[in-house]
Amino acid sequence: MxxxxxxxxxxxxxxxxxxxxxxxxxxAPPSKPYLSKTGFQAVSLTLPxxxxxxxxxxxxxxxxxxxxxxxxxxxxxxxxSYTRRRVDCKRSRLLTLGSGETVEAMMLERPDPHDSEMxxxxxxxxxxxxxxxKLGR
Numbered sequence: 001m002x003x004x005x006x007x008x009x010x011x012x013x014x015x016x017x018x019x020x021x022x023x024x025x026x027x028a029p030p031s032k033p034y035l036s037k038t039g040f041q042a043v044s045l046t047l048p049x050x051x052x053x054x055x056x057x058x059x060x061x062x063x064x065x066x067x068x069x070x071x072x073x074x075x076x077x078x079x080x081s082y083t084r085r086r087v088d089c090k091r092s093r094l095l096t097l098g099s100g101e102t103v104e105a106m107m108l109e110r111p112d113p114h115d116s117e118m119x120x121x122x123x124x125x126x127x128x129x130x131x132x133x134k135l136g137r
Contacts, residue, residue: 034058034071034082034103043130045072047123052077055123060131066090068135069097071106072127082106085124089132092118094125 036042036059045055053076060070067086074081083099084106094116098109118125 032103034073037061040134043134045123045126045130047121047126049121050076050123053123055127057127057130057134058082060135062135062137068131068137070127070131072123074123083124083127085128086115087128087131088115089128089135089137094118094128096124 038059038061040059040061042059043057045057047053047055053074055075056073058071058073060068063069063086067088070085070087072083072085074083079101081099081101082103082105084097086095086097088094095112095114097111098106100106100109118128
């Protein structure tokens with residue numbers, strides 16, 4: 001027997017809700033806290049254009065003579081995110097190596113295909129410039 005109009009509407013609503021929630025029955029597990037492997041002292045960053053979010057430069061280390069790597073965290077109305085970047089301090093360029101809602105997801109993400117120029121006022125630039133300065137680059 002075919003579904004009635006009322007049953008069809010209910011089925012559509014359930015399918016839509018399942019699609020919009022990403023088919024999850026439980027929220028994502030919390031991330032393990034990030035622990036610096038280099039002894040870097042975390043730095044709180046303030047971005048004037050985004051007062052409702054807080055940023056922390058969690059770690060930075062020299063990767064090669066031309067590059068450093070940074071890990072930062074953003075806490076804001078949309079949730080928490082972690083980002084790992086390779087930074088060329090001399091050329092003012094950066095490449096996002098990974099990002100995600102957890103430390104584990106950040107480490108699994110694929111890098112952007114190309115590096116980009118630092119842009120004034122962005123959180124990526126603020127974290128990168130701070131890291132370059134802290135590491136004497």
